[in-house]
Amino acid sequence: MNLALQQVSKLQNLDMRILELKREVAQLPKQIAEIEKQLDAHAKKLDAEKAMLAANQRERKQKELDIQTAQQKISKLKDQMLQAKNNEQYRAFQHEIDYAQNEIGSAETRILELMEESEPLDKNVKQAEVALAAERKQVEAQKQQAKTQTAADEKEISDRAGEMRQLLTEMPAGLKQTCERIRKKHNSPHVLAEVVDGRCTACRIALRPQHYQDLKVREDVFFCESCGRILYYNPPTQVAMS
């Protein structure tokens, strides 16, 4: 591979690497936003379950108070009953006592229901609290990792850009402009295309036989007559990126 092709290949590799790094830098905050959104949804779900549990406990306390009130009422009614002046009064007190006892019965039934409901709810809340704490830790770790990665990426972008500037100073002005023109045309750093089986691998168009023959034997810079990219016949040696 001649020097021009080597330079173009190196330029393309640097350009592609910088683009890849920039994409990663742009992508990382989106990933973080996504996992934070999930964490937020899980926290909200836990809050809702806690609110349900609290409502359950509040109702249970209220039912217990209702029972106490009814019991006090019954004991008061029983005292009053002793002073009943006739059967009619006695029956009226008895009726009120029965009513209060009924209230106690239904409050007790409801308390049992609430206890049954609260058991899985309580278990869920406890499990979700543990899971959420673990998730929070995980998200923090990922955020830290993204920060480190971004810093490393930005450092590499700056290094590669420096290498690119250096390379551009070494390249002939005409070749530099050609690369820039191809890059602009395709809006891609992919300015170099290998020819395999007589076809440009970038646009898949077959080369004219004479063009193909010339490419194989001459040391010039050849262009694809279809897509305009710089062609090479032998695979270029990989440019070390370390």
Ligand SMILES: [Zn+2]
């Ligand atoms: Zn082509």
